[in-house]
Amino acid sequence: xxxxxxxVVTRAxxxxxxxxxxxxxxxxxxxxxxxxxxxxxxxxxxxFHFKAKDALANAVIEEQHRISRSYAEHALTEARSALExxxxxxxxxxxxxxxxxxxxxxxxxxxxxxASELSAKDPYRDWMDTFVTLIxxxxxxxxxxxxxxxxxxxxxxxxxxxxxxxxxxxxxxxADLFERVSxxxxxxxxxxxxxxxxxxxxxxLTLVAP
Amino acid sequence: xxxxxxxVVTRAxxxxxxxxxxxxxxxxxxxxxxxxxxxxxxxxxxxFHFKAKDALANAVIEEQHRISRSYAEHALTEARSALExxxxxxxxxxxxxxxxxxxxxxxxxxxxxxASELSAKDPYRDWMDTFVTLIxxxxxxxxxxxxxxxxxxxxxxxxxxxxxxxxxxxxxxxADLFERVSxxxxxxxxxxxxxxxxxxxxxxLTLVAP
Numbered sequence: 127x128x129x130x131x132x133x134v135v136t137r138a139x140x141x142x143x144x145x146x147x148x149x150x151x152x153x154x155x156x157x158x159x160x161x162x163x164x165x166x167x168x169x170x171x172x173x174f175h176f177k178a179k180d181a182l183a184n185a186v187i188e189e190q191h192r193i194s195r196s197y198a199e200h201a202l203t204e205a206r207s208a209l210e211x212x213x214x215x216x217x218x219x220x221x222x223x224x225x226x227x228x229x230x231x232x233x234x235x236x237x238x239x240x241a242s243e244l245s246a247k248d249p250y251r252d253w254m255d256t257f258v259t260l261i262x263x264x265x266x267x268x269x270x271x272x273x274x275x276x277x278x279x280x281x282x283x284x285x286x287x288x289x290x291x292x293x294x295x296x297x298x299x300x301a302d303l304f305e306r307v308s309x310x311x312x313x314x315x316x317x318x319x320x321x322x323x324x325x326x327x328x329x330x331l332t333l334v335a336p
Numbered sequence: 337x338x339x340x341x342x343x344v345v346t347r348a349x350x351x352x353x354x355x356x357x358x359x360x361x362x363x364x365x366x367x368x369x370x371x372x373x374x375x376x377x378x379x380x381x382x383x384f385h386f387k388a389k390d391a392l393a394n395a396v397i398e399e400q401h402r403i404s405r406s407y408a409e410h411a412l413t414e415a416r417s418a419l420e421x422x423x424x425x426x427x428x429x430x431x432x433x434x435x436x437x438x439x440x441x442x443x444x445x446x447x448x449x450x451a452s453e454l455s456a457k458d459p460y461r462d463w464m465d466t467f468v469t470l471i472x473x474x475x476x477x478x479x480x481x482x483x484x485x486x487x488x489x490x491x492x493x494x495x496x497x498x499x500x501x502x503x504x505x506x507x508x509x510x511a512d513l514f515e516r517v518s519x520x521x522x523x524x525x526x527x528x529x530x531x532x533x534x535x536x537x538x539x540x541l542t543l544v545a546p
Contacts, residue, residue, distance in 0.1 A: 152448075154364030237447060237502060238362075246506050282500070282519045289499020290492070292447060296456050309492050316527035 137175045140165045141189050142228065144182045149231035153183055153238045183235050184245045190232020191249045194219055198256070208263035209270070209319075210330055213311060216287060217334040220303045223291060224336070237292050250288075254280045269327060270318050279318065286310055308334040347385045350375045351399050352438065354392045359441035363393055363448045393445050394455045400442020401459045404429055408466070418473035419480070419529075420540055423521060426497060427544040430513045433501060434546070447502050460498075464490045479537060480528050489528065496520055518544040 143165025147156045158179060162172045176182045197218045205211035222229035236246045257280035264270040290310055294303045308331050319327045353375025357366045368389060372382045386392045407428045415421035432439035446456045467490035474480040500520055504513045518541050529537045 250503055250507060278519050279523065281516065282496075282523050285499040285503035285516070286492075286496040286520070287499065288503055289495040289497065292502070293460055293495035293498055297460060306491065306495070309488050310496070313489065313492050313524060313527050317523050317525070 133175075136167060136171055140167060140172055140175055140182070141185050143167075145186050145189075145228040145231035148183060148186055148235055149227050153179070153235055158182075186228060187232045187235050187245055187249065190229050191252070193226065193229055194222060194232075195252070197222060207267050207269060208260040209267070209327060210333070212257065212260050212264070212283075213330050213333055216307050216311070217304070219287075220291070220307050220334070221336060224300050224303060233291065234295070237288060250284060253284045257283055264318075268320065269323050271320055274318055283310075283314070304334055304336055343385075346377060346381055350377060350382055350385055350392070351395050353377075355396050355399075355438040355441035358393060358396060358445055359437050363389070363445055368392075396438060397442045397445050397455055397459065400439050401462070403436065403439055404432060404442075405462070407432060417477050417479060418470040419477070419537060420543070422467065422470050422474070422493075423540050423543050426517050426521070427514070429497075430501070430517050430544070431546060434510050434513060443501065444505070447498060460494060463494045467493055474528075478530065479533050481530055484528055493520075493524070514544055514546055 144161045147161045147164050158172060162169045198215045201214035201218050202211045205214050223233060236249055258276045261270060261276035261279050265272060265274055290306045291303060294300050294306050311331055312328060315324060315327050354371045357371045357374050368382060372379045408425045411424035411428045412421045415424050433443060446459055468486045471480060471486035471489050475482060475484055500516045501513060504510050504516050521541055522538060525534060525537050
């Protein structure tokens with residue numbers, strides 16, 4: 127492989143190894159030595175790409191957000207409405223959280239107490255912006271009532287989802303995550319959806335499954 | 337002071353000092369030396385009470401939960417209904433989060449990525465149990481609909497509140513916390529409250545203020 131290509135591969139395996147270590151041990155108990163060992167690279171190779179633990183954690187968060195965004199865009203192309211898109215996105219993230227270590231680690235780092243030094247703000251803002259747009263569309267498409275405020279609703283759904291997955295992780299290692307995400311929607315929909323559309327909207331919750 | 341009494345005072349000032357350090361720096365970046373300095377005790381005195389950082393963090397979480405529980409019980413005595421009690425409790429915790437360092441630190445430690453080694457599970461379970469009871473009462477008192485499921489609703493409200501305060505902390509240092517807690521209720525109440533009681537229930541949200 128040419129040198130530059132090899133560097134890209136090495137960097138990717140370091141980020142993957144870092145995700146495994148952060149996911150298992152949390153930010154505080156992860157070390158560069160453990161990550162080098164997990165990624166099967168020398169300490170020197172690791173240092174060439176990342177000078178410190180916070181840079182590695184930020185790379186995991188960025189890679190997680192990139193993966194999650196790309197799934198989300200795919201979910202939207204499959205959806206027949208903005209509401210279906212939002213429900214598919216929430217289910218897709220739950221699937222990634224329970225099957226992909228980079229996503230699990232990235233979200234754990236985002237909600238970590240040491241978040242002040244990590245790039246935790248951007249993903250929240252990015253999801254909120256996306257949901258403001260989709261909620262606006264759901265109003266236009268007649269699923270949501272006209273008096274729904276997209277900014278306030280997005281400003282609740284993203285944090286609520288954050289807490290739901292965090293507490294599911296803390297109490298049950300995410301074993302009940304799909305059930306809890308489905309509850310989030312079934313409790314919120316009556317306040318958002320036009321009464322005549324509520325049955326159809328609730329039927330979409332079968333999409334929230336592994 | 338008698339020896340035992342002095343030990344109690346010393347322990348309390350260590351927990352207070354630990355809260356200040358954990359709150360400012362997070363679990364990962366706190367050290368026993370910094371905590372001893374902040375608490376104005378010798379390293380030996382600190383070691384007499386706490387052998388390791390996780391024991392100190394657990395003591396802060398326990399003290400936070402004790403303070404928050406005692407406020408919550410007071411909120412309930414002032415409330416004229418179970419629903420008003422839940423709204424007062426959520427506002428009371430927001431007040432403590434923005435004014436009491438032990439509460440802020442305790443909640444930050446509970447949602448910390450290193451939570452696996454800390455006693456983070458018990459507070460969630462304790463709040464959920466309390467809310468299951470209060471939601472049951474709100475149904476009996478005719479505020480909530482008969483088909484509301486107390487376990488599922490409590491299993492959403494506690495995680496949702498957790499996420500709301502966490503994201504408010506991450507994005508805005510909790511400056512918008514009361515507004516976000518009020519949004520939590522105003523978005524959930526339509527799915528829970530009997531239509532003829534919804535206006536009265538929504539009026540209770542004026543209680544969610546600093």
